[in-house]
Each structure stands twice: as structure tokens, then as C-alpha cells.
Amino acid sequence: MVRKFFSILILLLLGFSANIFGQKTDTLVKKVDTLVKKLDSLKKEDTDHGKSVDISKDIYNQKTKITPSVYLALLGTDFTQEVTGPFHASGKTWMKVGIFAAIEGGLFFADKPIQREALELRTSNTTVRNVSSYVTGFGGLYEAYTLVALGAYGYIFKREKVRTTFYLATQAYAVSGAMQIILKSLTTRDRPNYYNPEQPSAVSSAFHGPFASAGRDATGKKLNGSFPSGHTTAAFAAATVFSVEYRDQPVIPIIAYAAATLVGLSRITENKHWATDVFAGAALGYVTGRQVAYNYHRYAKYRNEHPDAPARKKRHGTAMLKVDYYFGHVAPGLVYNF
Secondary structure (H helix, E strand, O other), X not given: OHHHHHHHHHHHHHHHHHHHHHOOOOXXXXXXXXXXXXXXXXXXXXXXXXXXXXXXXXXOOOOOOOOHHHHHHHHHHHHHHHHHHHHHXXXXXXXXXXXXXXXXXXXXXXXXXXXXXXXXXXXXXXXHHHHHHHHHHHHHHHHHHHHHHHHHHHHHOOOHHHHHHHHHHHHHHHHHHHHHHHHHHHHOEOOOOOOOOOOOOOOOOOEOOOOOOOOEOOOOOEOOOOOOOHHHHHHHHHHHHHHHHOOOOOHHHHHHHHHHHHHHHHHHHOOOOOHHHHHHHHHHHHHHHHHHHHHHHHHHHHHHHOOOXXXXXXXXXXXXXXXXXXXXXXXXXXXXXX
């Protein structure tokens, strides 16, 4: 059910993104996103006091408020930028990717030893077992409840920054969730709790490639791919949004990343993921959360500098298929003019 939801979400986002970039009118969203061609992140000369983003109180105002239409527009560009990122990444970014790949490759050889140690610790320590089970739950529904509570708090007490952070966290959830579903489908890696009736004692961490079956566990429950860890991806995506929006309060990033790290570790002790799955999920969540937060601040920067610019120019017309040349590659999609 979850995979079907994200598959539909991906299709909708692709269509919506194509609409944004296919319009001939000079909409606010197109104006904002042209900054991405010049900036991988907001550079010092484009921000106040040399900070990468402006999180001053004044930045969260009526002009930069996230309305339903703005939310959908930003979500569409979030997904588009996530997919097209490799096509316009800088050399510095590729260097970071290379470092990540080297660490991930080295960690791959430690996957099984780490898994054995984690399971032994969980089996022998009741506290670890109980905490691990609770934290894993927090990385799923419990964290969703926390986000809902955050949003409710922002609305009840009229805290614009809290509301904005809530919206950005949900966007990071949606985009990172879609991306990890795509990666799972393309890699189809065996989970550590995968059960092979022909070799019941064998533990496999193999990758089977695009759209292969991930098998079942010992109870017969159907599994999805292991790489990357979805719980860890979501936890780090939200944590990164919190750390960007509240970077002036160091305790919040510390708590957010500590909680996300515990979620990742719990996926290992619960025997649901390999260490490399967790590390990849943390990286994907971090990149997505940062991209979502920075995309909003590009929007806020433009809105504050152009207070009379319309958020979106309304159009009434037709729906059509369109192919655009964007950031050095061809991007097909559905264009619908409202």
C-alpha cells in the first residue's frame, strides 16, 4: 500500500513539475528556481551576515507564508531538483559523493559482522531490546504524530515559523520517501531477515537489480528491498529541516540528529536493515532535507525582494504532454494549465 501511494505521488510530482517548468509565463516559481542554476546552495554573497540561509524572525511573514498552492509548487520543484541534481552538481559535490561511496563501499564488508554483534546485543540485553523496539516505532508512526503535534502547535499559537517548519518537514518526508522507494525498486537488496527455505541458515545481503522480488521473512511476510533504510531516510530528512530552521538554537539540531541516529541504529538491532542501508538512508535524508529547506529559503528570499510579484499566475487552458530541455537533459511530463 505504501509503495503504491509513493508510486502515485511520484507520477503526480513529475506531472506537476513539468507544468511548473513548461509554462511560458514568468511565474514566481520559475523565478525562484532559476537561482538553482547559479547556486548549489545559497552562497555568502546572496545571504545576510554570511549565513547559508536567512532564518531571522522577519523572514517568516505573510509574503513568505506557505499556502496550499505554494506548498504544491515547492513540492513539485523539490522533487524536480532532487531528480535533476546530478545533472548540474558541482565538482565539490561530486567529491562529496565520492567520499560517501568510498565509506559505503568499505562499510559493505562490515555489514554481516555488525549485524551479528547487534543481534547478540539485542538478545542478551533486555533494555536494548525494549528501547530498540520503541525507537523503531518512533521512526514510523510516532514521528508522524510528532509532526502533526508540531503543526497543531504552530496553528493554535499562531507561530508562523513553526508552521513553516512543519510544512517543510512533511515535504522532506514526501520527497525522501519517493526517492527511497525508487532506490529500493532499482536495487532490490535482501534484508537481513530474508528467509530462504532452501538455505534456512544462510544470510544474504545480495542486490538483485531493478524490480526483482525481495522475498519473504520466516513468517511468510512479503518484504520490500532493503537499500536504503526508509525509516532512517525519513528521520534524517526531518532532522535536517529542523537543524536548518533552528540552527540558531544548537540544542535542537543536536536532539534532532541524535533521535534520527537512534532510529537508524534501531533498524540494525531490529534486524531489518544492514549498516550500509542505514548509512545510505541517513545521507539521502540529509541531502533531501537540506534541499527542501534551501528551496523554501530561495522562495522566501525572492518573495521578500519582490513583494508585489504574484505567487502564481493563474491560467485556464488545456492539459497536454510536453518535453522540455532542462539543466542539460530532456524532461518529459504532463502540463496542465489551471
